[in-house]
Amino acid sequence: MRKIKLNLNAIRRWLALFIFIVSIIAITNLVDKLPGTEISIAEIFRLQFVPALMAGSAVILLVLIIGTLIFGRIYCSLICPLGILQDLIDRINRLKIIKRNSFQNIKLKKANRGYNPALNKTRYSVLVLTVVLFLSGSSFLILMLDPYSNFGRLNASFVSPVIAVINNFLASIFNMFDNYYFVKGEYHLPGITAALFSVTVLGIIVYMVRKGGRLWCNSVCPVGTLLGLISRWSILKIRIDNSDCISCNMCVKECKCQCIDSETNRIDHSRCVTCFNCIDNCSTEAISFSYRRKKKQDG
Template sequence: MKRYQGLKAMRITVSVAVAAVITLLWIEYSDLVLGAMGWIEHTQIIPAGMALSGVTILFWLVMTALFGRIYCSMFCPLGVVQDVAARLGRMSRKGSRRDYHYSPPMTRLRYCSLAVVAVCLFTGLLIIPAILDPYSMYSAFVLNVLKPVWGWVNNAVAAFGVYTGWWTVTYVSVITASLFGIALSVVSLAGVAVSAWISGRPFCNTICPVGTVLGVVSARSLWHIDIDTDLCTNCRKCEHACKAHCIDLTDHVVDGSRCVGCFDCLTVCPDDAIFYRPDRKQLSLPMMQSLDSPEIGRASACSGTSASASMNTDTKGMKNALNTISDETISRTS
């Protein structure tokens, strides 16, 4: 739908800007970005939980209850990495393998991962949360891998400026992480990127603790993705665009707990049958309505009684007609 093109563009713009600021926040060697944009770190959920910042957690719970998992689509830097990898993966494939398909939720795995992270945070074992938390994973990669590389490039440019006399660049003191830290950061981010390349956003709906917590709230969010079954022609384009694998067109249901709010499905529907709105579509065909309300139940019972009475009347009429015909036949024979 064209009406949602602007919403999707806004989502992409905000997510890229947040990811760029977070990257600069951890990659720079001065305090320029830190002084101006350091507050953005306090918008991240796991760091806020570790700092016992109830205001941040409450803010995201309220925003999720209203609009769904917009944190996952706009404010999670690892979400941008996954979106880029997913787009490149679909562009590199041909045929039906480019499409996504609905898959049942891995509820047990999601809650087991959340329980492990909660226990580790409670006991002070922070290495597991650092691996599974999307913000911690991304920031660790920037610190352990990108920041040293940026420092070496800076010093190379400074040395060349001194040699040629063309410019003056300040040297920086490059601090490198341990080989284990570098390897852990590379393997973690590469694993998430490869899974996104193949299948969209499986990390967000399987082992990400933030996604699981927000999913509990977003399952009943006010604004949500809704399908108008009176308009839907089952072309499945929305399902094939859903990198969260949460659109079930067999029942025309969107799993709000897994929807990451990317809005990709809204812009591909040729029938204008999918919406982002605060209400739910009421079916226009009465035979498709649920019979769980007293009014519908009484109406059905009354209609059933009327139909039964009508059928009895018709049956009696047919019997009387047959008896009349039989009497006339007998009298003629006599």
């Protein structure tokens, strides 16, 4: 019987893109409800870690924690729009147009990353400081570093004004023919402080993506650090079977978290965001997303 092989990475990418687009729609208030349903798009907010924490949504937090205990940091590669944005920046950065004017010849350059040790002092200091300030009544740092708030600020600064201009342009054309599907609305450009903050955050993120893939996620973001601690105990993990490994290092080069140590074939699961890039790039199927260790596997 023909064996059907699931391409986990392709499924994850399409789902992530869908969630990314819905997040933009939710944040920019482009559409109120999911088409054909009464489900409010704003409900998407509730699935995010910090908004759920601020709203005291224990059920959502529990779902996210249990999800991490089962699948590892899948939240970071599937649900968090700031994480998906970093992957998009990385892909744009690696676009290679082999021959102009032919979309079939647009390819991605190999990432060519290597292993880097974890920046534990930095990431745990940021996490501790954020938690201490939050518990003592200050939400300042958590809101400054919250991925969803930052994604919202980037949208407010760069996406919402563009959407408003397009909407008003379409409204002026449609209204000439007595069609009022589009209605002109006022739009406000972000204030100088908000715009400068967004430009700075975007600049830092682009720099960090270029320097080391998900470096922001594994050195700055307190949500990522917290989920990383939980994912050390996840049931399903990316594992390497040493007996099938030919040490080609393709997985190491394509790992956006730089968390596969080629010397020992060990994976730092606190930094792995369960993106499946390594599985996709292993020609011998030595890597799996699995529950049990086979003999001679990593932890």
